[in-house]
């Protein structure tokens with residue numbers, strides 16, 4: 276099976292999500308030469324997707340590290356099952372954009388900083404919020420504001436999800452209002468022209 280993207284070097288992308296991944300990647304020219312593998316996993320601990328460096332490459336220079344974006348082929352929120360096929364395409368692109376935002380964040384970190392970052396992410400609740408918002412900001416600043424907004428609204432407007440869950444999302448990530456404000460602060464040329 277052909278798995279390697281034709282458009283981007285150093286990327287491994289499952290064929291079923293190639294279009295969405297390539298759309299998201301097109302907003303991140305900085306990641307062109309960064310090795311990233313997109314990989315389906317049966318079940319992820321915390322979330323739908325997860326971006327992380329390959330541990331054996333953590334001590335390489337940031338752009339020489341290899342990174343993974345793990346994707347759950349299906350995920351449950353409060354008993355409701357979502358799958359890669361039922362989530363709208365733009366929501367998926369936004370979600371991938373958020374993960375690429377994490378990788379941009381990792382590129383700005385030295386090796387020890389990155390390891391410390393990983394430890395804090397696991398053990399310090401407040402740190403999760405900083406990390407998640409940073410990923411959103413990177414994605415919005417790269418012109419993905421509309422997609423990030425789609426993703427956020429998909430969750431926040433999903434009536435069957437509890438207020439508790441939605442409030443957690445509001446607390447950890449940028450709010451739709453934050454995203455709109457950031458988008459407006461960008462130079463017109465950097466905005467999505469759709």
Ligand SMILES: [Zn+2]
Nearest residue numbers: 373377407410
């Ligand atoms: Zn995240």
